[in-house]
Amino acid sequence: MADHPTDQLRSPVLIELCLLLRDFLGDLDARLTDLADDDLYRHIAFAVSLQHSGRDFTARPAPELDHIAAAVLRRLATGSLGDPSLRSPQARYATDATPHEVQVADGSTSFTAPDKPIGALWTSSLLPGGTSMWQWGEWAEFGQTRPLSTVTFDPAGVRLFTIGSPSDYGQLVTRYPYSSAGRARVCWSRAAEDLDAVHLTVTGLLTAHHVPVRTPHGTAILTGWDAESTVWLHLPPDIQATPATR
Structure with missing residues (x-):
């Protein structure tokens, strides 16, 4: 990691997706164009899940995959997966459909999710077919x-x-620095003074997850989010939640 400039590093999510597409798609641009957003995101979710497979899931240069990565990012720009906006409705998995009161705290003790705030509420966007982008990670864990x-x-x-x-x-x-275990992280309690929510887009998941970023406060690495998602630091005053029909 130290031997390569940050801007030369590829996210392991994007690397694994490119390897998958290289193995299963022939005429890449044509096949990507024909691939529905629901199917493409399912491949992305599978690429994310490979972090638990024992493979090398670290950011690294991958020049041999640059042409595939460029094709994937072009494909994202043409479909709904490339839309960075926060859309309503969102999907949420929880034992109680009623959103709980949010009280954000710092200093997560979770080994698997040290970059996630404590006490926040999480949602994800819906794919065109109505599936939550969180679904595959949810089913794998719960x-x-x-x-x-x-x-x-x-x-x-x-x-x-x-x-x-x-x-x-x-x-x-x-903007909101917090140092822990030798790494720079987000001070979520300070972020909550200015922000209601932080949204990780599909493009962000593909390009930023597990990628080290140099900051004035040390190196930061976004980990543990594992899906397109939104973390709520304050609930909107007009928020409503209803059980979804399957």
Whole structure:
């Protein structure tokens, strides 16, 4: 990692996706164009899940995959997966459909999710076919035990920070720094003074997840989010949640 400039590093999510597409798609641009957003995101979710497979899931240069990565990012720019906006409705898995009161705290003790705030509420966007982008990670961790609810709100009133690239995450850490275990992280309690939500886009998941970013406060690495998702530091005043029909 130290031998390569940060801007030369590819996210392991994007690397694994490119390897998958290289093995299974022939005429790349044509096949990507024909691939539905739901199917493409399912491949992305599988690429994310490979972090638990024992493979080398670190950011690294991958010049042999640059042409595939460029084709994937072009494909994202043409479909709904490339839309960086926070859309209502969102999907949420929880035993109780009623959103809990949010009280954000710092200093996560979770080994698997040290870059996630404590006490926040999480949602994810819906694919065109109606599937939550969180579904595959949810089922892998909890099975199909937690009900799915639909969360509606007015996006126009949300104070939002969007992570669509490694530099975006670096800016968030630089603005709200917190140091722990030799790494720079987000001070979520300070972020909550200015922000209602932070949204990791599909492009951000593909390009920023597990990528080290240099900041004035040390190196930051976004880990543990594992899906396109939004973390809520304050609930919108007009938020409503209803059980989703499957």
